[in-house]
Amino acid sequence: MNKILRGVIKYNKNVADRVKFVSDMEKVTKQLVQPKSVFVSCMDCRVLPSKFVSSKIGEIYFLRNAGNMVPHYDAYIAGSISSEGGGLELGCITNKIRNVVVCGHSDCKAAYALFDIRNKCDHTHYLHNSPLRTWVALHGVRTVDKFSQLYPDNVEHPEVFDSTEPMVFPVNLGGQDIDAIIDPENKFCIQDKFSQLHCLEQASHVKTYPMLREHLISGDLHIHAMWFDVYTGNVYMFSPSRRTFILVDDNSIETLLQDAAEYGTQAADD
Numbered sequence: 001m002n003k004i005l006r007g008v009i010k011y012n013k014n015v016a017d018r019v020k021f022v023s024d025m026e027k028v029t030k031q032l033v034q035p036k037s038v039f040v041s042c043m044d045c046r047v048l049p050s051k052f053v054s055s056k057i058g059e060i061y062f063l064r065n066a067g068n069m070v071p072h073y074d075a076y077i078a079g080s081i082s083s084e085g086g087g088l089e090l091g092c093i094t095n096k097i098r099n100v101v102v103c104g105h106s107d108c109k110a111a112y113a114l115f116d117i118r119n120k121c122d123h124t125h126y127l128h129n130s131p132l133r134t135w136v137a138l139h140g141v142r143t144v145d146k147f148s149q150l151y152p153d154n155v156e157h158p159e160v161f162d163s164t165e166p167m168v169f170p171v172n173l174g175g176q177d178i179d180a181i182i183d184p185e186n187k188f189c190i191q192d193k194f195s196q197l198h199c200l201e202q203a204s205h206v207k208t209y210p211m212l213r214e215h216l217i218s219g220d221l222h223i224h225a226m227w228f229d230v231y232t233g234n235v236y237m238f239s240p241s242r243r244t245f246i247l248v249d250d251n252s253i254e255t256l257l258q259d260a261a262e263y264g265t266q267a268a269d270d
């Protein structure tokens, strides 16, 4: 706790910053600032979204958990309650936010844990000895199912991962069905490719919530996927028109903004 408490002391002593901080919060309280996005990311200590999207107070609702999970709405029907649905309601319904971003990352220990149990992805088995594996198995089961459809024999024959052929993963983020191409340049290890696939799958779960349906159909709610590389600090965003994650920089930003405006209508049924 020493680091945390010393941090509070440092915060208290920086009077000018604190005055600005309180003033910025007051603007949000008085609704002078409208938050723009709900941002779902992993809780990993290297992943600081406010840093790499340069956000300020009042702009983004952050939802963080192990493995940037967005539980599929079917999990609620089955009686499994988690905070993510509540967070989506708080952001998108209570605060009328119309952008949801789901962000994965490289070297994600939660995604790696899911990858490791892909041949026995049964949350009931892990219930008592590993809440983490239970969590990722419960809400990552669709990631595993789709990955296993791509590589049916991957557990017995992991050499299939030596292929340089890009992984093609069907996804729908609330608009058109897209065959996403994972890591076309073959830059990442299989676990990080899996993490990108997992990020897209979790982003696709946002559209399963009935409370969001009318906004998806009318086209005023948009779902996006990002991916952060902890080794380089690079930020990638999924481009529906390019069908892959592309580096966010001056060269790509117009394409990504155009994508964000054009995609995200005609909600699918699943």
Ligand SMILES: [Zn+2]
Pocket (backbone or CB within 6 Å): 042, 043, 044, 066, 067, 068, 105, 107, 108, 109, 110, 111
């Ligand atoms: Zn992670």
